Amino acid sequence: MTLEISHLTxxxxxxxAVDDISFTAKASEITTVIGANGAGKSSLLRTISGLEKxxxxxxxxxxxxxxxxxxxxxxxxxxAHVPEGHAVISELTVAENIAMGGLFRRRxxxxxxxxxxxxxxxLFPRLEERRKQLAGTLSGGERQMLAIARAxxxxxxxxxxxxxxLGLAPLVVEQIIATVNDLCRKTGLSVLxxxxxxxxxxxxxxxxxxxxxxxxVADRPAKELRADATLRAAYLGY
Amino acid sequence: xxxFLSAFFxxxxxxxxxxxxxxxxxxxxxxxxxINFAQMGQAxxxxxxxxxxxxxxxSYWLAFVIALIAGAMLGALIDILVMRPLSRVHRAEALNSxxxxxxxxxxxxxxxxxxLQALAGMFWVxxxxxxxxxxxxxxxxxxxxxxxxxxxxxxxxxxxxxxLVLTSLFFRKTGTGLAMRATxxxxxxxxxxxxxxxxxxxxxxxxxxxxxxxxxxxIAPSSILSPSSLDLILIIGFTAAVVGGLDSLPGAVLGGLxxxxxxxxxxxxxxxEDIFLAxxxxxxxxxxxxxxxxMGSKQVRRV
Amino acid sequence: MFKKNMIxxxxxxxxILLVGTFLDPYNQSQxxxxxxxxxxxxxxxxxxGASGQxxxxxxxxxxxxxxxxxxxxxxxxxxxxxxxxxAVLVSALAGLLLxxxxxxxxxxxxxGTTLVIALAIPSLANRxxxxxxxxIGFSVDFGSSPAWLNKVIGDVPVEKWQLIVTVIFAxxxxxxxxxxxxTRTGRSWRALRDHDIAASLQGVNVGRSRIFIxxxxxxxxxxxxxxxxxxxxxxxSVYAVSLSLSLLTAAILGGIRNISGAMIxxxxxxxxxxxxxxxxxxxxxxxxxxxxxPALITGLLLVATVVLSPGGLSGSIHHKKHK
Numbered sequence: 064m065t066l067e068i069s070h071l072t073x074x075x076x077x078x079x080a081v082d083d084i085s086f087t088a089k090a091s092e093i094t095t096v097i098g099a100n101g102a103g104k105s106s107l108l109r110t111i112s113g114l115e116k117x118x119x120x121x122x123x124x125x126x127x128x129x130x131x132x133x134x135x136x137x138x139x140x141x142x143a144h145v146p147e148g149h150a151v152i153s154e155l156t157v158a159e160n161i162a163m164g165g166l167f168r169r170r171x172x173x174x175x176x177x178x179x180x181x182x183x184x185x186l187f188p189r190l191e192e193r194r195k196q197l198a199g200t201l202s203g204g205e206r207q208m209l210a211i212a213r214a215x216x217x218x219x220x221x222x223x224x225x226x227x228x229l230g231l232a233p234l235v236v237e238q239i240i241a242t243v244n245d246l247c248r249k250t251g252l253s254v255l256x257x258x259x260x261x262x263x264x265x266x267x268x269x270x271x272x273x274x275x276x277x278x279x280v281a282d283r284p285a286k287e288l289r290a291d292a293t294l295r296a297a298y299l300g301y
Numbered sequence: 302x303x304x305f306l307s308a309f310f311x312x313x314x315x316x317x318x319x320x321x322x323x324x325x326x327x328x329x330x331x332x333x334x335x336i337n338f339a340q341m342g343q344a345x346x347x348x349x350x351x352x353x354x355x356x357x358x359x360s361y362w363l364a365f366v367i368a369l370i371a372g373a374m375l376g377a378l379i380d381i382l383v384m385r386p387l388s389r390v391h392r393a394e395a396l397n398s399x400x401x402x403x404x405x406x407x408x409x410x411x412x413x414x415x416x417l418q419a420l421a422g423m424f425w426v427x428x429x430x431x432x433x434x435x436x437x438x439x440x441x442x443x444x445x446x447x448x449x450x451x452x453x454x455x456x457x458x459x460x461x462x463x464x465l466v467l468t469s470l471f472f473r474k475t476g477t478g479l480a481m482r483a484t485x486x487x488x489x490x491x492x493x494x495x496x497x498x499x500x501x502x503x504x505x506x507x508x509x510x511x512x513x514x515x516x517x518x519x520i521a522p523s524s525i526l527s528p529s530s531l532d533l534i535l536i537i538g539f540t541a542a543v544v545g546g547l548d549s550l551p552g553a554v555l556g557g558l559x560x561x562x563x564x565x566x567x568x569x570x571x572x573x574e575d576i577f578l579a580x581x582x583x584x585x586x587x588x589x590x591x592x593x594x595x596m597g598s599k600q601v602r603r604v
Numbered sequence: 605m606f607k608k609n610m611i612x613x614x615x616x617x618x619x620i621l622l623v624g625t626f627l628d629p630y631n632q633s634q635x636x637x638x639x640x641x642x643x644x645x646x647x648x649x650x651x652x653g654a655s656g657q658x659x660x661x662x663x664x665x666x667x668x669x670x671x672x673x674x675x676x677x678x679x680x681x682x683x684x685x686x687x688x689x690x691a692v693l694v695s696a697l698a699g700l701l702l703x704x705x706x707x708x709x710x711x712x713x714x715x716g717t718t719l720v721i722a723l724a725i726p727s728l729a730n731r732x733x734x735x736x737x738x739x740i741g742f743s744v745d746f747g748s749s750p751a752w753l754n755k756v757i758g759d760v761p762v763e764k765w766q767l768i769v770t771v772i773f774a775x776x777x778x779x780x781x782x783x784x785x786x787t788r789t790g791r792s793w794r795a796l797r798d799h800d801i802a803a804s805l806q807g808v809n810v811g812r813s814r815i816f817i818x819x820x821x822x823x824x825x826x827x828x829x830x831x832x833x834x835x836x837x838x839x840x841s842v843y844a845v846s847l848s849l850s851l852l853t854a855a856i857l858g859g860i861r862n863i864s865g866a867m868i869x870x871x872x873x874x875x876x877x878x879x880x881x882x883x884x885x886x887x888x889x890x891x892x893x894x895x896x897x898p899a900l901i902t903g904l905l906l907v908a909t910v911v912l913s914p915g916g917l918s919g920s921i922h923h924k925k926h927k
Contacts, residue, residue, distance in 0.1 A: 166494065589705065
C-alpha cells in the first residue's frame, strides 16, 4: 500500500504551489512533509485527496492513478484526508461528525462500521463523553481528535494529516501525535503527516520530505534529517 | 372575535402552505447554493398535470401522487439539464466573479420559469381553471354552527404537519439526511468524508420539486390555475424563507407561518390590496434588522 | 475619450434614423420600443454587467419614471422635454432609496427582494387610487412634432415623431453609459463586481458605490419608463413583472458585459415575436402554439445563453475575435 508521487505540479493561476514533486510514502510508515509556511505542503495534500487539480504529474496509490478522481472516490479507495484547521462541521454533534465519516460504508459493511466507530470512541474517550455536544463547542484539541476520528471511522489505509498541531497546546499536540504513532505501529496505518513543527514530526516519522517553495529539497530517513544541522538551519530555522 | 379567529385559521392554513414553499426554496439553497425562481413554475406545471388527470376522470389521490412524482422528476431534470452544466461552464468563463456566480443560476432559473409557463400555455391553452379540493372549502359546520375554518384548512394543516414531521425525521435519523446536512454545511469536509455531493445536490432538487408540487396542489383550490397564477406564491415563499433564515429548515416553517399570519390579518382587517405592501415591508424590515432571518445562522452571507 | 464617445453616440443616432426612414410605420414604432427597451436594458447592463448586482425590479423603476412623467405632464401641463428629465430625477431618487436598502444585499437576496419590489410598486397604483388612477391609469402621448420641424423635413407622422424623440433620449443614455463604463467610476464598479473585498482595500467605498450605482442605473430605467408610458398609457399592467423579466432576458441574450449587447438584446426581444409570427403564419401553426412560441423561445434562449455562452451574443462574437 504505497503512495508514489512523481513529478506532481499544481498551479493556482500564475502561482506554482507544488512544483515537480516526487517522493514515495511507504506502507505502514509515517512519512512527514515539513517545510516553512507557504512551502506547498497543504496544496500537496489537497492535490492528493482530489480537492485540487494538478497540472501535471502522477499520484499512484497501490499502482492506481488517483489524478482525475473526485475526493469522494479517493476516500473510498482508503485515502483519508484530515485538512488543516481541525476540519469538523461545528453545527453537527460529535456523534454526527463521526457517523458522517462512515456514511459511505453504511450499506456494504454495517457491522464493521459499528465496530470501527466503537474503536474510534475507545481511542478518544473524550469524544465518547461529548457525543451529543455540537462540534462547535469542543476545544481545539478535541476538535482535532474529532477530525481524525471522522477520518478513521472510514478505516483508511493511508491518512493525510495536515498540521494537526496548529494552534494547540504542546501537551495536546504530544498526545495527538502519540495516538497517531500508536495507530501506525499497531494497526499498520500509513501516515502522511504535514507539519510546520518539524521537531515533533521528525520525532515520530520514519521518512522526512523537506519542501521549500514547492520543491523537494531533501527526502531522507527522518533520523538523518534530524541530524543534518545545515538543512535545519537553512530551512527550518532551529 | 370571529373575524380574529377566521384570520387566525386562514393564516395558519396559508402559512402552512407558504412553509412548504419556503422549505422547497431553502432545500435547494442549502443543497445547491441556488435560489430557484422556477419553483412555482414547477408547481404550476405539475398542478396542471393533476388537474388534467382529474378532469379525465382519475381520482384526486392518484392525481395527487402523480403530481408529486412529476414534481420530483422536474426538479431532477432542472439539475441535470441546466444547473449541473452551468456549474461546469462558468468555472472556465470570464464571468467568474463571486457576484456573477451567484447571479447566473438565478437568471437560469428565471429562464426555466418562462419556459415552463410557455409550455403550460401550449399544452393547456393557457386557460384558467379551477382546481378541486378533496374536502369542502366552505366553512365547516359543527353542531349547527359555522366554524371559522374550513375542512380544507384542516386537511392542509394536517398534510403539511405530516410532511414536516417526515422531513425532520428524514434529516435527523437517516444517513442520507445526515449526508445532505453535512453537504449543506461544509461541502469540502463532506466530500472528504466520502459523501457524493453531486447526488446530494440532485436529491435536494428532487425533494424540493416534490414539495413545490405539494404547495401547488394545496394552493390551487383557493385560487385559479393559470400559467402565471403561482408567481405571487413564489414571492411570498421567498419572503417566508428570508424571514426564517435562508439556510434554516425550521426557519422556513416559522417564516411561512409568520408570513401567513401577516397576509391573513392584512387581508381580513385591511384590504387585499395592501398585501404586497405588507410583504415588501416585512421583507425589508427583516433584511435590515436581521438579515440572516429569525433562525438563520449567525454567519453573515454577503457575497 | 469624451469626444470619441460623443462621436459614437451621434453615429448611433444617425444610423438608427437612417434605418427608420426605410421602415413602415409599424416597424418604426417597434424600433422606438426597441430603443426604449435599450435604455432600460442599459440600466441592467450597467448594474449587472459592470457591478455584478442583479435587479429584477427595473420594471418597477420604469413605473416610477412613467408615473412621474405622466403626473407632471397632466398636472402641470409641461411638455415631455421637461417631464422626462423630471422623471429621471424622481427615479434616481427612488433608486437612491432602493440602493440604501439593497446596498447590503447581493446575489439571490437582491434578486428576490427586487422581484418583490417589481410586484409591489405597481400595486401601489391601486392602493393610492386617487393619485395614481388605479388600474385605469393615465393616458399620455408623445404629442406631435413641432411646426418648425414639419416645415424643415415635411410632415412628420406620429410614428416617426416617436422615433425621433426616442432616438434623442437613447443617444443621451448611450453617451452617458459609454462615459460611465470607460471612466474611473466604471473601473471601480467592475472592481466591485470582481473582488469586492479587494476593491474596498483599494479605497473604493463599497457601500456608497453600490448606492450610487443603483441611483445612476435607476435614472436610466426612469427615462425608459417615461418614454414607455408616452406610447399611450401609464398603468400598473404596462409595467408588470414580465417587463422586468423581459429586460433581464434582453440584457443576458445580447451580452451583459457590453453596450452593443444591450442593443442586440433589445432588438431581439422586441422583434422576435414579429419574426416568429411571420414564420408561423406561413406554416399555419395552431394559435395555441404560436401564441406561446415567443415566450418559449425566449425562455429557451435565456437558459441556453447562460449555459452555453454566459457572455451573451456580443460576448461570444467578442470572444471569437480575440482567439
